[in-house]
Amino acid sequence: MSVRINPSILSADFVNLQADLERIATADLVHVDVMDNHFVPNLTFGTQMVGRIQDVSPIPLDVHLMISDADRWAPGYAELGAYSVTFHAEAATDPVALARRLRSIGARAGIAVKPGTSIEPYLELLPEFDQVLVMTVEPGFGGQSFMPETMPKLRALAAEVARTGLDVWLQVDGGISADTIGIAAEAGANTFVAGSAVYGGSDPAANIALLRAAAEASTHGH
Numbered sequence: 001m002s003v004r005i006n007p008s009i010l011s012a013d014f015v016n017l018q019a020d021l022e023r024i025a026t027a028d029l030v031h032v033d034v035m036d037n038h039f040v041p042n043l044t045f046g047t048q049m050v051g052r053i054q055d056v057s058p059i060p061l062d063v064h065l066m067i068s069d070a071d072r073w074a075p076g077y078a079e080l081g082a083y084s085v086t087f088h089a090e091a092a093t094d095p096v097a098l099a100r101r102l103r104s105i106g107a108r109a110g111i112a113v114k115p116g117t118s119i120e121p122y123l124e125l126l127p128e129f130d131q132v133l134v135m136t137v138e139p140g141f142g143g144q145s146f147m148p149e150t151m152p153k154l155r156a157l158a159a160e161v162a163r164t165g166l167d168v169w170l171q172v173d174g175g176i177s178a179d180t181i182g183i184a185a186e187a188g189a190n191t192f193v194a195g196s197a198v199y200g201g202s203d204p205a206a207n208i209a210l211l212r213a214a215a216e217a218s219t220h221g222h
Ligand code: DX5
Pocket: 008, 009, 010, 011, 031, 033, 064, 137, 138, 139, 140, 141, 142, 143, 144, 173, 174, 175, 176, 193, 194, 195, 196, 197
């Protein structure tokens, strides 16, 4: 079974972003963390910057919106051509209407939940989404420790995906490394975001290959 490795450019060098995008060309998608200093305490960039990343990236964009009022702002990221747009359940007034809007523009629609947010209310809405992101750290910063207590949510999602036969990707984000990726893969994740584990050290392509091999080894049998 194939897995997807999505490096997070939150750990890249923002002044040499084009070069750092080229260094992850063997990955599946580039994970772009949009933060508004409101939904999360940190601040990154908005549509203008993401549009330029879209222009120069060798691989498609997986946009993770950690912003308030997602209903208002998320469609703009789909309109600039992002392959995937994921908003937080906690930040959307009408997640189903927003997902439909994103899909109508041509993006894959994703919904994310923070570690403290239950997945139960969203299980019956799975047909409306292409991806569910289970945050494995509190959103806002790279380099935090993986929270294994989030794994029951992945197991519940994986069971629902298996039951329904839907093609919904299950993504994890936060503290994913060669040591933890197997835990998430075993619980049912198939799409893995990694920032420090990819850009740490001198060889992102080797780190991507290592993460991919570790995830595939633990996915065996799913
Ligand atoms: C955190 C971001 C992550 C972050 C992950 O809020 O959503 O995408 O870049 O960083 P690592 O992999 O270093 O935990």
